[in-house]
Amino acid sequence: MAKRVLVVEDNELNLKLFCDLLRAHGHEVMAVRDGRDVVEQARAFMPDLVIMDIHLPHVSGLDLIIALKADPALAVAPIMAVTAYAGKGDEDRIREAGAEAYVSKPISVLRFIEQVNALL
Template identity: 45%
Template sequence: MNHQSKVLIVENNELNLKLFHDLLIIQNYEVMTSKNGLGIPALIENERPDLILMDIQLNGISGIDIIKELKKNPATSSIPIIAITAFAMKNDEAKISASGCDMYLPKPVSIDLFFQALHKFIEPNNKN
């Protein structure tokens, strides 16, 4: 039996959350979502997703802080994280990279880039 790759989306924008969710479902990924980032480190330790899509601008908490926390924890440090954000000045990009995320995608996210990024870290789950 094939392991179905599990992806966690942490995104507070409803439309982006739905878009990413739908794109992942089309590809047969198992999808978990969080709108606020609260309790994410514990959720990730329990659920062990194969990939995390992390919005950087969350309500009341920085995605960068969550990424740093996850990368410091030996139990979650090996899970690839793709940071997704709309605000990307040069220094923001440096901060995002310094957080330890594995890749960065600017919003609005191109669908092609989104799938390329996914497949860089996890196998496609398409059942042809």
């Protein structure tokens, strides 16, 4: 059965790659480019998984993770953070915010799909 995956990413190339990979593995995908729309779009879509870029214009992916986890209807969906910003302690902060997984960019396609499958 297809799982619903919300992809939050402002970079068009990364967004296309993530969505194409997920669709190729049979998932239903909703792409969100503007972090300001994430909670509203997530409530409408009710994803089984959220893939969250951390560096977004207008709002931090960390703040969005916290907001999604604070919403009772959305809190059950696991969140996989994907970010190029991989400084010391970042993974800990991202996990403390509520993300269940963390993948650094540039992604390994195999690792990306393994993480998605593990969370679903």
